[in-house]
Amino acid sequence: MKFVVILSLFFAFSFPVLAAESIKAPHVEISWVAPEKWGIHSAERIGLQFKIDPQWHIYWKNSGDSGAPPKFNFSSDKSVVSQPQWPIPKRIPVGHLVNIGYENSVLFLFQVSPIAGSKVLNLKLSLEWLLCKEECIPGIAEMTLTRPLVTGPSVWIKTNQDKIEAFAKRIPLEETSSWDLTLIEKTEEKLVVDLKAKRDGLTGSEAPDMFPVDGENVNPQAPKVETMDGRFRYTFALPAGRGNPSQFKFLITHGDLAWERELSLQGGAKAVIDDDESVGRVSLVSLLFFAFIGGIILNLMPCVLPVLSIKFLSILKTSIADRRKDALLYLAGVLTTFFALGSVFLVLRSAGASIGWGYQLQSPFIILFLILLFWLMSLNFLGVFEFGESITNWAGNANSASSFTTGILAVFVAAPCTGPFMGTALGAAATLPVAPALGIFLSLGFGLGFPFVLVSFVPKLYKLMPKPGAWMERLKQFLAFPLLGTVIWLTWVLGIQLGSDGWLLSSTLLLLVALALWLGKTPNRVVKGLAVVLMLVAVTAGFISIPKVKMLQVNASTDKVPLSTSYGWVPYDRSAIDQARAQGRSVFVDFTAAWCITCQLNKKAVLEKESVLKMFQDNNVLIMRADWTNQDPVITKALAEYNRNSVPVYLFYDKGAHAQILPQILTIKMIENLFNKKE
Amino acid sequence: MKALVFLSLFVAGCIAFADAVPGNPAPAFETSAADGKTHKLSDYAGKWIVMEWYNKDCPYVKKHYGSNNMQDLQKKYTGKGVVWLSVNSSAEGKEGYTDAKEAMKVAKDTKSNATAVLLDPTGVVGKAYGSKTTPHMFVIDPKGTVVYAGAIDDNNSSDPKVIAKSKNYVAAALDAGMENKKIEITSTKPYGCGTKYAN
Numbered sequence: 001m002k003f004v005v006i007l008s009l010f011f012a013f014s015f016p017v018l019a020a021e022s023i024k025a026p027h028v029e030i031s032w033v034a035p036e037k038w039g040i041h042s043a044e045r046i047g048l049q050f051k052i053d054p055q056w057h058i059y060w061k062n063s064g065d066s067g068a069p070p071k072f073n074f075s076s077d078k079s080v081v082s083q084p085q086w087p088i089p090k091r092i093p094v095g096h097l098v099n100i101g102y103e104n105s106v107l108f109l110f111q112v113s114p115i116a117g118s119k120v121l122n123l124k125l126s127l128e129w130l131l132c133k134e135e136c137i138p139g140i141a142e143m144t145l146t147r148p149l150v151t152g153p154s155v156w157i158k159t160n161q162d163k164i165e166a167f168a169k170r171i172p173l174e175e176t177s178s179w180d181l182t183l184i185e186k187t188e189e190k191l192v193v194d195l196k197a198k199r200d201g202l203t204g205s206e207a208p209d210m211f212p213v214d215g216e217n218v219n220p221q222a223p224k225v226e227t228m229d230g231r232f233r234y235t236f237a238l239p240a241g242r243g244n245p246s247q248f249k250f251l252i253t254h255g256d257l258a259w260e261r262e263l264s265l266q267g268g269a270k271a272v273i274d275d276d277e278s279v280g281r282v283s284l285v286s287l288l289f290f291a292f293i294g295g296i297i298l299n300l301m302p303c304v305l306p307v308l309s310i311k312f313l314s315i316l317k318t319s320i321a322d323r324r325k326d327a328l329l330y331l332a333g334v335l336t337t338f339f340a341l342g343s344v345f346l347v348l349r350s351a352g353a354s355i356g357w358g359y360q361l362q363s364p365f366i367i368l369f370l371i372l373l374f375w376l377m378s379l380n381f382l383g384v385f386e387f388g389e390s391i392t393n394w395a396g397n398a399n400s401a402s403s404f405t406t407g408i409l410a411v412f413v414a415a416p417c418t419g420p421f422m423g424t425a426l427g428a429a430a431t432l433p434v435a436p437a438l439g440i441f442l443s444l445g446f447g448l449g450f451p452f453v454l455v456s457f458v459p460k461l462y463k464l465m466p467k468p469g470a471w472m473e474r475l476k477q478f479l480a481f482p483l484l485g486t487v488i489w490l491t492w493v494l495g496i497q498l499g500s501d502g503w504l505l506s507s508t509l510l511l512l513v514a515l516a517l518w519l520g521k522t523p524n525r526v527v528k529g530l531a532v533v534l535m536l537v538a539v540t541a542g543f544i545s546i547p548k549v550k551m552l553q554v555n556a557s558t559d560k561v562p563l564s565t566s567y568g569w570v571p572y573d574r575s576a577i578d579q580a581r582a583q584g585r586s587v588f589v590d591f592t593a594a595w596c597i598t599c600q601l602n603k604k605a606v607l608e609k610e611s612v613l614k615m616f617q618d619n620n621v622l623i624m625r626a627d628w629t630n631q632d633p634v635i636t637k638a639l640a641e642y643n644r645n646s647v648p649v650y651l652f653y654d655k656g657a658h659a660q661i662l663p664q665i666l667t668i669k670m671i672e673n674l675f676n677k678k679e
Numbered sequence: 680m681k682a683l684v685f686l687s688l689f690v691a692g693c694i695a696f697a698d699a700v701p702g703n704p705a706p707a708f709e710t711s712a713a714d715g716k717t718h719k720l721s722d723y724a725g726k727w728i729v730m731e732w733y734n735k736d737c738p739y740v741k742k743h744y745g746s747n748n749m750q751d752l753q754k755k756y757t758g759k760g761v762v763w764l765s766v767n768s769s770a771e772g773k774e775g776y777t778d779a780k781e782a783m784k785v786a787k788d789t790k791s792n793a794t795a796v797l798l799d800p801t802g803v804v805g806k807a808y809g810s811k812t813t814p815h816m817f818v819i820d821p822k823g824t825v826v827y828a829g830a831i832d833d834n835n836s837s838d839p840k841v842i843a844k845s846k847n848y849v850a851a852a853l854d855a856g857m858e859n860k861k862i863e864i865t866s867t868k869p870y871g872c873g874t875k876y877a878n
Contacts, residue, residue: 063835063870065811065812065873066811066812066869066870066871066872066873067870067872067873068835068836068837068870071836094873095873095874095875095876095878096873096876097811097873099873128836128837128838130738130837132872132873134773134774134873134875135736135737135774135872135875136737136738136739136872137738138738138739138837138838140837140838215868216867216868239866239868240698240700240701240866241700241701241702241828241865241866242866242867242868
């Protein structure tokens with residue numbers, strides 16, 4: 001009985017049921033912050049202030065592990081009251097738990113506008129709150145706010161207005177142009193998201209904080225934050241067994257600024273996929289076979305053909321034994337390079353980096369190196385200089401070191417060309433364990449080296465080759481031109497990576513290198529020495545200035561996506577895809593990169609042809625370009641969803657729940673079929 | 680003997696380091712209760728079990744005891760053969776801590792219909808189950824599998840008046856499970872006061 005008395009006393013104490021403009025309850029004072037007189041036509045932002053004793057706290061709309069948010073229930077037929085606006089909260093550790101809420105003093109804000117025709121503004125609020133230290137005290141109260149309505153503007157006390165403004169700054173902003181929030185991974189235990197600033201000056205290097213709005217599906221503990229190139233990655237712990245929500249909502253805070261963003265999980269790209277090369281149904285043996293065939297086809301790709309032709313020329317002159325030795329060394333070079341690239345790839349993968357095939361070409365250093373290399377090779381082929389044949393040896397003459405080096409070179413120049421069959425194999429390599437993944441890389445290498453070895457070892461095939469003669473010198477000179485073409489193309493790639501300064505940088509370097517070579521031809525020793533110095537300085541300066549140029553470019557503009565802007569193509573945006581599909585539009589996504597020749601060929605020959613663009617337009621297709629020229633984890637992740645990690649990938653969502661991956665070499669007919677089939 | 684109990688508690692705590700997650704086996708425990716006896720999970724093998732985290736001074740526990748909601752649930756389901764265990768994980772010196780004698784008195788005063796009130800001042804059982812709040816509810820099926828973990832109902836107000844309009848997750852899980860039907864909601868975010876473990 002005594003207990004019941006105590007209990008009822010307690011309830012009487014902790015549930016003050018009073019109708020008042022301000023109330024005092026244990027450890028908290030609650031009062032309105034509102035204008036003294038209310039302008040009859042004014043919509044005003046008012047606040048309900050909680051002044052809390054030290055060590056106690058109240059809660060945000062997601063209270064965290066325990067506790068409960070305050071509940072505001074307005075009843076007023078003479079005015080319109082908005083939902084509560086919650087200022088930026090903080091995480092408050094309580095024992096082994098994390099609460100999200102406020103200490104000391106907080107204002108919850110409401111937009112209130114009187115309804116025309118009323119004379120007095122009269123708000124009634126049923127308020128319920130929970131105040132906690134380690135123990136908790138709930139409270140229930142009726143609060144009222146009565147203000148005369150006056151013609152003209154509202155009358156505020158300055159300090160009250162300042163209070164409102166101080167907290168109004170701390171509620172989420174309406175604008176959506178500041179952040180890109182993308183899903184990286186969701187498992188039973190964790191949710192990984194990337195946050196990227198859409199414009200400059202939002203943050204320094206300091207990561208914004210993120211709070212889950214929905215406490216049911218995400219734990220309140222501070223996420224693990226990693227700072228990556230131009231973005232931040234957050235790993236949240238998820239509570240066990242809560243099923244699969246279709247979306248998550250987060251509060252993003254930075255200093256006094258806050259935004260809310262939603263992250264949609266369903267209706268997205270996880271549609272039924274038609275992919276005739278789909279990995280799920282392909283055994284390891286056929287993957288290795290695909291890799292091998294893909295490697296053979298690589299020999300015919302425009303990037304590899306010139307280098308290989310020169311190698312063929314060089315073996316025409318040699319004996320069969322030398323030929324075989326050369327062929328094997330070449331194969332060894334190819335395999336070693338594939339093994340090395342594959343190992344680096346797997347190490348980076350295990351370190352959690354989002355990379356894919358061709359990753360080495362995402363580095364402007366490698367691009368500049370290749371530009372320089374091809375420039376020297378073409379000048380050498382044209383006879384501009386001969387340094388004891390040393391450069392020719394790189395790709396040309398029969399010599400053990402050079403055959404091995406040609407193998408290395410062949411792999412490097414092959415990277416931009418993803419041929420048929422390769423996409424599936426390389427995509428699988430991204431997800432397979434180490435041994436089979438390396439097996440796939442090596443299979444590709446065998447494929448690339450195979451034709452050369454075949455010709456060298458089978459005398460019948462070799463006899464089909466033309467006889468050596470003076471024509472070889474002319475052909476060598478001619479092959480300088482495809483190489484120069486490659487230089488132009490790589491300069492363009494560098495320009496996209498570094499902006500127009502990248503183009504200036506590489507051209508200047510090429511000019512100085514050519515000048516140095518020309519100077520080096522004189523017999524004068526001093527001038528020769530100068531030439532060597534000029535060469536070294538130019539090359540060193542060229543590579544050193546890449547990071548500076550890159551920084552300039554990033555500062556100049558972050559929205560610059562030169563590949564994506566033309567012909568109505570929009571940059572990749574996952575939420576836009578979801579939105580378009582929700583509206584029943586079809587979506588075409590072009591995963592591409594400037595350094596991917598196959599991609600550029602498809603773009604020019606098919607995707608940017610007027611007839612194709614018109615087809616897209618007539619069928620109201622959202623056309624989107626995912627540009628992978630530079631390292632971009634969002635796009636790497638998107639590719640991974642389709643078991644790919646190389647470009648090109650062409651993805652088409654029709655109006656239903658159907659998605660399909662098109663072949664890597666496109667024709668206009670294929671695009672036509674996408675639409676004819678439907679109607 | 681005491682050392683043995685301690686050891687088994689320790690082992691139980693370690694084995695069950697992962698929280699009691701729906702679909703997983705319920706963490707084993709062995710602990711003393713207000714009735715002076717030792718209770719362990721295996722004592723109740725083959726029965727439906729409700730574990731209710733309890734703190735007599737927590738306003739949210741009071742919401743459900745002051746309104747008789749909890750006692751009514753206990754009565755209804757123990758009447759159907761369900762074992763109902765209230766667990767007090769408040770550490771000594773923390774809000775809601777009781778020794779066995781006081782626990783018996785409180786149970787009597789509040790007319791609790793629980794099968795037993797387990798005393799867990801070390802927090803071993805609470806942490807094994809991952810109890811975060813009072814009340815935090817777990818339902819265990821006769822095979823020893825956790826089939827529900829989370830809040831008692833869908834209204835985190837401290838006002839007892841809302842109980843009539845709330846959807847009770849524990850009752851729903853027991854009703855469906857005991858009729859061999861699919862339990863629709865198996866995990867929710869618990870609400871209430873933080874469980875008062877030792878610091």
